[in-house]
Amino acid sequence: MNKIKEILKKYRFTFIIVLGVLFVAIATFIVFSIVDSKRIKIKNFNNSIYSLQYDSTWNLKEKEKNYALLEHVHGATINIDVTSLNDEYLYTNFENIIDEVSFSILQDNPEYYLIGEESIPVTANKYDGYQLLYENGENEVLVTIFRKEDKMVTIIYECSYDYFDILLDSVKDIIYNFDLVNAEYESTYNIVQLDSKPLKLGTNKEVAADESRNEDLANRHYYVEYSIPSNFKQYDFNRRSPVYFLDLNGGGRINIYANVYTENVYEILDELKIGSYDYGVGKAKEEGYLDLETFTVVTDKEYIYHAQYTNPQYDSMTDLVYLIYHIDNGHTFVVKVDGYNTIIDKSIIDNISLVKFSKYADDIERNVKDGNLINEFKYAYYDVNNNKKYALVTLYTPESYAEYDDGFSNNYEAKKFRKNYNEDEMIYYKNVRYEFVTGTLANSIESVEYLYDYPKSARKYIGVKTYNNRKYDVYSYEFNKNDKKVYSYAMYYEISDGNFLEIVVESIDSRIGDNEIISLTKFDIDVHDMK
């Protein structure tokens, strides 16, 4: 005992401090508990039919599969009822359902009378709904009804006059946050299940890449930036579906193809699986010389397909990798790496990645200067000496025009503009298209007729005309189409032998004046050597 006293005496300050700290802690806890119990909390309840959110002033007294009852501390109630509609009402007008509900309410509640009714959007999803307000001299009842798919929901809030309006905001929040779980139809189609295996590639020091560079392409409404190994050269200046290559000293070659496809990632994987996506693989499968095939699921948005085959007919070996990137449900970015008589070094695949992508429309800026839209576009070609060149054109189109993307041409190699949209007829009355073409004028003009559906018989060669100090070979068209008169000029400005800038100006129901042509043939052109 003395020992205890001694200890207490010796450590009395420590005990006092500890007790003090404990007291403060307990007091703080009690205060927090009281404050916390008074703080209104948000509670959730979900089942397979509905989801419900309410604040803690309400008590969820009953929570059945199709029914919930909330009670407020002040005696108010909210009954939520989910009813499956029978065949008669499943496909009918919502109004018929409301009629039935209000008729039933009146039959069951003769002492209540209706004082208000209105159509309202219900819940955060703004379903078409209806609300009815009844009273009986003591209580008020708000009935909210909405239909979603094969279910009808009735939410009945009943409260005495004292609290009805006071609690209304809280009730409205409960209704706003209420939702039914989405009904979905089972699809009959099953996608092929992939057996994912790690990607195993060999090593080949001759083609190994130690760094990457960024490239871009634009096709099918998408602009995509991606990386490829730096040691690959670009095959041509195609910015829609570019190809890169690396030649080996011993005769082998590796090609990299990049493109955007309007196919879903699973469509491509399915086709790869059954051998219909890649001709070489399909043939190898069919003739039995496919040596290796693996699928690697990197993420749910990135897949790698690897195949190897040795074609006995040509005594050639192919090592093949597809990198498949999900862009959206209807677009996929695919990089194909094709090693002919060489294996693909792992570093090549490591240096390929999807950097970023955006919808083409998102990537366009409307750059206006001095009343003109400023746009650049490029074209690669071989000049008379077979040197690779590219032309950089800066267009100055009147700002009354707007650029558009038809989803088929590459915005780097063709530019299209239009104006005077008629909403009723859903047509544009003016169109102009700039595109580079290679070949003979005869072939080019036939392509225009095919592309624009111009009758050959309407073609008239005007001759050589000069606009903005440049000479053009000019053809004109004048014909009737769908009760409209079409006037068009197809004009060719030659950059070098066999390489033309083609400008097609089209006007509906009005002739094209010289001034208009002059305003549409304003551009600068710079020719560069291609690296």
Add this chain to the structure above:
Amino acid sequence: MKKNLIIITVFSIVFIYSVSASTSTFKFNSKNIFNNKNKSEEISDKFNSSYKLEPLEEDEQTNEYKELVRQATYYLLGPANNAEESAESYIKRKKTFGEMRYQPEIPTLENGELDLNSEEALDESFTSYIIPNFFLLIDNFDIDYKQFDNIEVAIVDDGFIGVATLDNIKMKVADEEKPKEFKTIEADLKLYYLFKEYKGEYYLYYMYGEYDNSLEKYNEEIANEEYSGVHGINLYDSKWSELYDFSNVNKLTKQDLQKIYNNSKNNIVIFNAMYDQSSIASANGMFINEDLVVTTWSYLEKALLRANSLTVKDANDNYLTIDGVVTIDVDKDLAVLKVSGGKANGVKFGTTPKVEDAVILISSKTGAELSTNVGITISIDNLITTTIPTVDSEEGAPLFNAKGEVIGMNNSNVINSSISKAYLNKYLIKLQEKFQNNTDVSYVPFDELKNSYYVKYGTDKVVNNIDEKVWNKYKKIGDLENSINAELIKVSYEDNVLSLRYKNNLKQFFGNMQLASKFINELKNDNYEELVNETNKKVYTNDNYRVTIMSEFNYLIIVIAGV
């Protein structure tokens, strides 16, 4: 003893509180609602039993067709409410939608090659273009819908037409101002499907959608003509001309149509269901003899349910007297009313038309005047489906053939669509026969029927007593006592929360929130911070109070709580 008394008192208080706290007096049983056949039976019993028609012939089972339309719409649009859809789910529904396509087996020629000129080959080629492309087209719109609304079907020769309505969808369309960009618009989408039967199953043969407001414009133009007293003759240019032959319509001359109108206008009436002196729903009807008018039961019920009174007038703007309701047939959607003061002699009925026959609907889109609308029949089963777009106020209107005979009565099953439906005239003919020599028909006055079954409206109980001390405490907030000029019908003060409900007696002129505009300005002047600013709810707060302003029905509700 004293102790016992205390215990009893405490128990009584607890009991009373618990009972009063949880007892709900309002009765609602969802299970009864849709199984409740008593309603129609009870009402039908009010009328002379000898006026009853024979039971309805069994309708063809169309719900399985509606289910197919619903499924096709789901596979086409994906999950509702812009739900994030995985690539896997997308491709599954795309492929499943593709599997719904009509793909008949192509017959082979004697040499074993496929007969590419056969009807099957042409159909296969047609659907292989239409159906996948429609999926891709719809896909580009990025449609965000809330739910499927009405689905209607009409049986045609070798399949059925389905119409799915999706109201207030959001979709991305090219921006006319900036064609490279997309803009999101709100629209009502109608999807039309033609399913064809093949080996006992139904497959998708053709489909198209309407999201622009061309239908709305068409209906509006006719409505404007009606209001201005011009009797227009109207044909809606729909895509059905790609599938059906409209040449019978083109054979009709303006003179033919004018003659049909002149001969029948005295037999056609316009109903208006009135509430608070304004029309809340209109419809048409036709005289089957000198004083009996037939319209749809669904319209009459709407009037009984929502209106204070029902008016009827003829094409010459003469208001007639409704003596009462003679009989109704809920299953056949018919109501016969006795109307006096008209100059009618009863319509002449014709025989059931054939598909692609020209039809003429004389009806009113406005409840004001009549207009003439022409189209063709595209299906005849228990109903006639036509290519005449209608709005709901055209139910009960007579559908004529090219000879000017009534072949059906328009209903409101498919409204705001490029097709509409009419009941065949077979029951109307029976009604005409039944009442042919019956000069002294019995009827139930409209008001009596309404009072027996549809009495519902009451007036607000006014509970606006407020303690003066409380009022003095709150009346300065936003200058409450002066800033709101409306009838205060409910006041409550509980737990330091004041609620005030004002009635907006001029809702047709002012929105509820407009009543609070001065009050809101005063709050702002007093440096209240705006927390919520929605159409029907606004919340302001300062260090002392939180003011919630709500618009519900024709009320402005203000709740002021201490912070």
